[in-house]
Amino acid sequence: MQRKDEALLAILEGQPVMPVLKIDRLADAVPLAQALVRGGLPAIEITLRTPDAIDAIRLVSEEVPDAIVGAGTILTARDFSQAVSAGARFIVSPGITQELLDAASMSEVPFLPGAATPSEVMAAREEGYRLLKFFPAEQAGGAPFLKALASPLATIRFCPTGGVSPKNVGDYLSLPNVICVGGSWVAPDKEIAAGNWAAIEELARQARALKG
Numbered sequence: 754m755q756r757k758d759e760a761l762l763a764i765l766e767g768q769p770v771m772p773v774l775k776i777d778r779l780a781d782a783v784p785l786a787q788a789l790v791r792g793g794l795p796a797i798e799i800t801l802r803t804p805d806a807i808d809a810i811r812l813v814s815e816e817v818p819d820a821i822v823g824a825g826t827i828l829t830a831r832d833f834s835q836a837v838s839a840g841a842r843f844i845v846s847p848g849i850t851q852e853l854l855d856a857a858s859m860s861e862v863p864f865l866p867g868a869a870t871p872s873e874v875m876a877a878r879e880e881g882y883r884l885l886k887f888f889p890a891e892q893a894g895g896a897p898f899l900k901a902l903a904s905p906l907a908t909i910r911f912c913p914t915g916g917v918s919p920k921n922v923g924d925y926l927s928l929p930n931v932i933c934v935g936g937s938w939v940a941p942d943k944e945i946a947a948g949n950w951a952a953i954e955e956l957a958r959q960a961r962a963l964k965g
């Protein structure tokens with residue numbers, strides 16, 4: 754296994770839930786990351802879905818040393834390199850494209866590409882990937898779909914993301930081919946907007962206690 758795969762495995766194995774974050778106000782980034790670290794979820798995915806996302810990755814990387822900051826919603830090689838320059842320690846995409854595969858192969862930073870069908874999983878496998886995001890998890894078939902992949906595609910482990918919630922998270926975490934899940938429920942927009950970091954810390958603590 755390559756060194757960067759080992760690094761990604763350690764990050765994903767470290768906690769049952771990866772918070773998927775949308776930062777609307779740069780000033781929220783550091784206190785949000787600190788709350789998640791306090792709650793036991795140091796690995797976080799800051800999505801490039803808002804104009805301040807790259808600055809948020811940079812700020813959290815610099816100011817919250819205990820956080821393990823990844824970048825999500827990476828769609829292009831340019832996104833990839835900007836996120837890495839800002840300090841991202843892992844890169845997540847909703848899908849897999851040749852442009853991103855090329856960018857990933859030239860980078861020391863590990864890449865978690867997304868897949869939602871057996872053919873996409875097999876294409877990623879041919880490129881040497883064993884850890885994949887399953888996106889959009891609930892919409893693409895949920896836990897029963899992933900369970901059905903476990904026998905034919907036994908070497909692949911997934912981080913399902915999209916529609917995962919406290920209601921269904923146990924179904925995913927009980928599967929042998931799920932390494933962790935991604936979800937936004939631990940950092941709701943409403944609590945971020947209100948600066949309710951204690952509530953987010955508590956949501957993180959509850960997520961941290963989930964069993965894989």
Ligand SMILES: O=C(O)C(=O)C[C@H](O)[C@H](O)COP(=O)(O)O
Nearest residue numbers: 773800825826914915916936937
């Ligand atoms: O932008 C990306 O790359 C994503 O991964 C999107 C995520 O799936 C959602 O941000 C999380 O989905 P929910 O937990 O259903 O809110």
